[in-house]
Amino acid sequence: MRQRTILITGCSSGIGLDTARRLKDDGWMVFASCRAPADCTLREDEGFEAPQLDYEDTESIALCANEVLDATDGKLDAVFHNGAYAIPGPLEDIPVKALRTQFEANFLGWHDLNRHLIPAMRRAGHGRILLNSSVLGIVGMRYRGSYVASKFALEGYGDVLRMEMKEAGIDVVLIEPGPIDTDFRKNAVAQFEKWVDWTSSARRAQYEDSLLAQLHSGSGRGTQWPASAVTDAVVKALTARHPKARYGVTMPTHAMAIARRILPTRALDWVLSKG
Numbered sequence: 615m616r617q618r619t620i621l622i623t624g625c626s627s628g629i630g631l632d633t634a635r636r637l638k639d640d641g642w643m644v645f646a647s648c649r650a651p652a653d654c655t656l657r658e659d660e661g662f663e664a665p666q667l668d669y670e671d672t673e674s675i676a677l678c679a680n681e682v683l684d685a686t687d688g689k690l691d692a693v694f695h696n697g698a699y700a701i702p703g704p705l706e707d708i709p710v711k712a713l714r715t716q717f718e719a720n721f722l723g724w725h726d727l728n729r730h731l732i733p734a735m736r737r738a739g740h741g742r743i744l745l746n747s748s749v750l751g752i753v754g755m756r757y758r759g760s761y762v763a764s765k766f767a768l769e770g771y772g773d774v775l776r777m778e779m780k781e782a783g784i785d786v787v788l789i790e791p792g793p794i795d796t797d798f799r800k801n802a803v804a805q806f807e808k809w810v811d812w813t814s815s816a817r818r819a820q821y822e823d824s825l826l827a828q829l830h831s832g833s834g835r836g837t838q839w840p841a842s843a844v845t846d847a848v849v850k851a852l853t854a855r856h857p858k859a860r861y862g863v864t865m866p867t868h869a870m871a872i873a874r875r876i877l878p879t880r881a882l883d884w885v886l887s888k889g
Contacts, residue, residue, distance in 0.1 A: 624697025626653035628796030632841035669723025679730035692742040700761035712809040720764035792864030795838040
């Protein structure tokens with residue numbers, strides 16, 4: 615029986631790394647791609663194939679796809695799009711260039727990679743494309759607008775791609791995690807410091823009073839789930855004979871999905887403003 619193959623992006627740490635290790639233990643041939651070459655070396659030291667991939671670099675996307683397809687004789691079974699980051703801050707303080715890079719990393723690069731991989735999946739007559747979305751692809755929250763916009767775009771993209779790929783035997787699945795214990799916040803702080811000139815903002819007093827503190831510790835309040843919770847959902851999506859369109863991960867994701875369906879918009883705004 616042929617060994618199953620998967621490309622996972624964003625495997626430097628967190629969800630991508632946990633999923634890569636689980637699937638490798640389960641017998642998959644895992645291509646554990648990372649953005650930084652140094653992280654690719656670490657994955658290679660663990661026994662992974664680890665092509666470098668930066669969603670903001672079209673050349674690296676093409677090179678990664680070609681490397682993976684060459685290694686699998688053009689028979690890649692699945693891809694799990696996971697690499698992403700946030701640029702936190704009020705939308706009025708997010709530069710247009712920052713928003714463009716956010717969409718390159720969290721959305722456009724994913725589409726670019728899919729366009730390299732889908733022809734091979736079509737020829738094989740099967741494949742699974744997993745898109746790591748977020749509870750913030752279901753509801754929006756203040757000061758996370760750049761990330762929310764990219765995940766809302768991903769949700770719509772996933773729905774349309776799922777319908778379009780059905781006739782080709784390719785399943786498209788959205789994974790929707792809530793609060794997961796990873797380096798996501800630390801990386802978001804670095805992006806904020808890179809892009810947001812809060813000292814020149816009309817909200818400067820608000821930053822000094824609460825927003826900076828919220829940036830550094832806000833998501834640390836309350837329960838965070840381990841990355842393995844997402845891995846569990848990924849394994850289900852990969853092994854189910856007929857995978858669901860969406861796999862919600864963590865209680866907040868399920869709660870927000872229900873709230874989005876039953877609450878009037880203004881009532882939902884009020885609930886979300888407390889988070």
